[in-house]
Every structure is written in C-alpha cells, then in structure tokens.
Amino acid sequence: MAKYDSLRKPKRDAELFRYWKGHQELSQKEIGKHFGISHARVSQILKKEGGKNASEGN
Numbered sequence: 001m002a003k004y005d006s007l008r009k010p011k012r013d014a015e016l017f018r019y020w021k022g023h024q025e026l027s028q029k030e031i032g033k034h035f036g037i038s039h040a041r042v043s044q045i046l047k048k049e050g051g052k053n054a055s056e057g058n
Helices: 009-022 028-035 039-055
Strands: none
Touching (some): 028 039
C-alpha cells in the first residue's frame, strides 16, 4: 500500500504545509525527503495549501 492513500492525503498536505511554515530554510527537496515524496509534489502541495490559506484569511 502507498505510504499515503487518498484518505490520508489531505491530512498529509496540511501537515506538510505547517512543516514548511516552521522550516522555511529547508529546500523543497529536503521537505520531500522528509515526507517521502518528490520536490515537484511538494511544490504542488505548497501552492494548493497556500491558496487555501489565503482564501481562508490565514
């Protein structure tokens, strides 16, 4: 089974965004390694989660 299935992805994505906010000195490659995903996927998640937070006023 995949490390993150479709039911856990929203939670992982939110966790990744919080992790990035607390560790902005890390590269997307380093964050991806921490979560077991590619740097390209990290970029996609940050864009998606950042958009959610902007629209929610956070």
